[in-house]
Amino acid sequence: MDANLINIFYTDKDWIVTTNQNGKTKITARNENELHEETKNFIEIEDKKPETTRENYVFMKTKIARLFISDIHCAVKSDDYFKFKNVLFAGLELFGTVTSAYVHGDYNCVVLDDGTSNIICLFKKYIADEAKIHCDKKLQNFYSALKNDNTDSLILKVAIMMKKNTRDVLSKVPRLTEINIGDTVRIVGKLSEYNNKKYVFINRFNLDNSNQGLEDNLKQLLDLKYRLHKIQAIVSDVPPPGVSILKPLMGVDPNLSSNLETFFTMNYPSYELLFSVEDKKDPAIEIVNTLKEKYPKVDATIYTGGSTVGVNPKINNINTAYEASNYDLILISDSGIRMKEDTLLDMVNHLSDRTGIVHQMPFTCDRNGFAATLEKIYFGTAQSRIYLAADLLGTNCHTGMSTLMRKQVLEQQGGLKKFGCYLAEDYFIAQCFLDNGWRLAISSHPALQNSGTCDVHSFQERLLRWAKLRVAMVPLLILLEPLSECMVIGFFAAWSTSYLFKFEPLVFYLVHILLWFMCDWILLSIVQNGSLPFNKFDFIIGWLFRECSGPYLFLLAFMNPAIRWRNRMFKLAWGGLAQEINPRIKC
Ligand SMILES: CCCCCCCC/C=C\CCCCCCCC(=O)N[C@@H](CO)[C@H](O)/C=C/CCCCCCCCCCCCC
Numbered sequence: 171m172d173a174n175l176i177n178i179f180y181t182d183k184d185w186i187v188t189t190n191q192n193g194k195t196k197i198t199a200r201n202e203n204e205l206h207e208e209t210k211n212f213i214e215i216e217d218k219k220p221e222t223t224r225e226n227y228v229f230m231k232t233k234i235a236r237l238f239i240s241d242i243h244c245a246v247k248s249d250d251y252f253k254f255k256n257v258l259f260a261g262l263e264l265f266g267t268v269t270s271a272y273v274h275g276d277y278n279c280v281v282l283d284d285g286t287s288n289i290i291c292l293f294k295k296y297i298a299d300e301a302k303i304h305c306d307k308k309l310q311n312f313y314s315a316l317k318n319d320n321t322d323s324l325i326l327k328v329a330i331m332m333k334k335n336t337r338d339v340l341s342k343v344p345r346l347t348e349i350n351i352g353d354t355v356r357i358v359g360k361l362s363e364y365n366n367k368k369y370v371f372i373n374r375f376n377l378d379n380s381n382q383g384l385e386d387n388l389k390q391l392l393d394l395k396y397r398l399h400k401i402q403a404i405v406s407d408v409p410p411p412g413v414s415i416l417k418p419l420m421g422v423d424p425n426l427s428s429n430l431e432t433f434f435t436m437n438y439p440s441y442e443l444l445f446s447v448e449d450k451k452d453p454a455i456e457i458v459n460t461l462k463e464k465y466p467k468v469d470a471t472i473y474t475g476g477s478t479v480g481v482n483p484k485i486n487n488i489n490t491a492y493e494a495s496n497y498d499l500i501l502i503s504d505s506g507i508r509m510k511e512d513t514l515l516d517m518v519n520h521l522s523d524r525t526g527i528v529h530q531m532p533f534t535c536d537r538n539g540f541a542a543t544l545e546k547i548y549f550g551t552a553q554s555r556i557y558l559a560a561d562l563l564g565t566n567c568h569t570g571m572s573t574l575m576r577k578q579v580l581e582q583q584g585g586l587k588k589f590g591c592y593l594a595e596d597y598f599i600a601q602c603f604l605d606n607g608w609r610l611a612i613s614s615h616p617a618l619q620n621s622g623t624c625d626v627h628s629f630q631e632r633l634l635r636w637a638k639l640r641v642a643m644v645p646l647l648i649l650l651e652p653l654s655e656c657m658v659i660g661f662f663a664a665w666s667t668s669y670l671f672k673f674e675p676l677v678f679y680l681v682h683i684l685l686w687f688m689c690d691w692i693l694l695s696i697v698q699n700g701s702l703p704f705n706k707f708d709f710i711i712g713w714l715f716r717e718c719s720g721p722y723l724f725l726l727a728f729m730n731p732a733i734r735w736r737n738r739m740f741k742l743a744w745g746g747l748a749q750e751i752n753p754r755i756k757c
């Protein structure tokens with residue numbers, strides 16, 4: 171921190187706002203590890219004295235804020251300035267990575283992410299593209315007129331000077347085609363707000379790729395970061411297609427309202443939300459109604475009562491909503507999922523003529539407690555490695571907590587109800603797409619599970635249920651799945667190398683575990699794409715717990731095949747057909 175800082179005039183758990191004797195204001199983040207090196211110090215420097223004070227806020231028209239994007243979303247917008255931590259700013263400077271770029275109406279849009287959040291930054295197509303061409307043409311004409319010297323050269327010189335200025339301003343905003351996904355950029359602009367969403371109107375746009383560290387390069391070597399977090403740009407004048415989002419709800423947890431709210435605030439031009447609640451007295455209905463009132467412009471409907479079209483209670487719950495859906499793309503999204511503002515756009519961008527399904531790889535939001543750490547470790551290591559490997563090999567490993575699919579393909583099979591006789595409808599839906607020649611793709615955004623109910627017992631129950639589904643559907647996994655566990659394969663590898671090469675088995679086993687552990691840490695950091703919410707010691711404990719309990723859970727699943735899902739019990743036949751143990755209908 172600067173030595174000449176003399177006055178702390180605002181602090182909280184995240185920020186310290188200070189001024190020095192010249193009246194300069196500095197906002198410093200307390201927790202700096204999440205940020206890019208460049209944005210560690212959020213210094214707004216303006217030599218002018220405050221021009222005026224308004225409602226006790228220091229106000230300088232020319233102030234430029236350099237803030238986290240997540241904080242920009244919390245800033246209060248008013249007239250031609252915005253307020254953050256009691257400081258008024260006229261404009262802002264952002265630093266981050268371009269995660270998406272597309273044309274929307276008259277605007278070129280760039281989605282910028284700085285690791286804390288993302289925001290849409292836009293500039294008029296006309297300004298960016300045609301104006302530059304127009305300017306260059308005019309300049310050419312002026313130059314040739316000046317060369318011929320048959321008009322008043324002074325006027326021409328002034329005109330040339332002015333046009334050059336205009337071109338300089340315009341050249342600070344690139345064309346959309348000049349921007350690449352993954353570019354690190356610096357944007358200066360004005361904050362704007364529409365429909366409770368913040369946007370930045372770009373005044374200046376600079377590429378800045380000078381800050382890639384060794385870690386970044388290593389990750390890129392592995393190519394996983396590219397596959398997971400770099401998003402394809404679709405530069406097109408055609409707006410993205412409409413999406414019908416099916417949200418099956420059953421009961422309420424402490425995070426439900428905030429999770430569902432993220433579906434009302436997505437940056438996507440046309441979508442409808444179709445909530446399904448089986449029990450008409452379910453308190454989830456009240457939560458959805460409150461959100462509908464808060465966001466009246468979002469097209470949202472609630473379907474209650476469900477319909478019994480099969481054994482799978484999730485399918486029974488959403489089938490009516492599915493049949494009422496209006497768009498050609500269907501997103502089935504479980505109740506505990508949170509969406510980033512640009513996730514839906516990213517998923518749609520991953521569709522191609524041959525891709526029928528785009529799914530999000532299961533992962534978790536940052537939450538506190540051992541259970542949350544354990545969940546993050548499981549999804550970011552043991553599960554990600556198989557999920558990504560399966561994706562690479564084109565094998566079906568689809569988990570249906572957030573899946574975008576083409577309705578036309580489902581309809582050809584007889585609709586969603588066709589899959590109601592399976593408990594693992596997700597696996598069979600994906601298999602059906604594959605069998606019909608369609609490809610599956612993984613979204614760049616991992617699925618952010620954020621259920622408010624997070625404890626070790628229910629997490630293990632869930633893993634147990636999934637293991638039972640897998641064993642019934644793909645019996646070969648009885649053999650292969652234990653072999654994919656670090657402790658089990660390590661044991662066999664140590665035994666065989668000691669037999670074949672006379673290696674010391676204990677040393678081999680410990681080195682194997684250490685290497686596996688380190689690879690898992692790297693993989694988890696890649697999937698997280700930012701700082702982890704726990705330290706290395708927590709990781710060691712969570713990782714050891716997961717690795718030791720994994721094979722044990724698998725054994726349990728194998729020994730007792732009865733499946734409990736929420737308030738119902740099921741059993742599965744080999745192949746995956748389900749039967750409810752107090753059946754209500756026959757499949
Ligand atoms: C010598 C080592 C051989 C390794 C073979 C790998 C065997 C697969 C091991 C574990 C499977 C983990 C699956 C991860 C996520 C599944 C989550 C889940 O169970 N979801 C269900 C509920 O939503 C869903 O219905 C099931 C979906 C997929 C089940 C089929 C999994 C087959 C995976 C085969 C992957 C092959 C990858 C090959 C890697 C070398």
Ligand SMILES: O=c1ccn([C@@H]2O[C@H](COP(=O)(O)OP(=O)(O)O[C@H]3OC[C@@H](O)[C@H](O)[C@H]3O)[C@@H](O)[C@H]2O)c(=O)[nH]1
Pocket residue numbers: 417418419420483484487503504505506569570571572593594595596632735736737
């Ligand atoms: O009886 C039920 C159970 C569940 N559901 C809904 O189904 C969704 C998933 O339920 P849970 O969160 O309990 O289950 P999981 O996260 O384990 O689901 C996962 O595994 C089983 C697959 O069939 C699912 O597609 C997959 O998302 C939720 O939105 C839930 O509200 C119902 O509508 N009715």
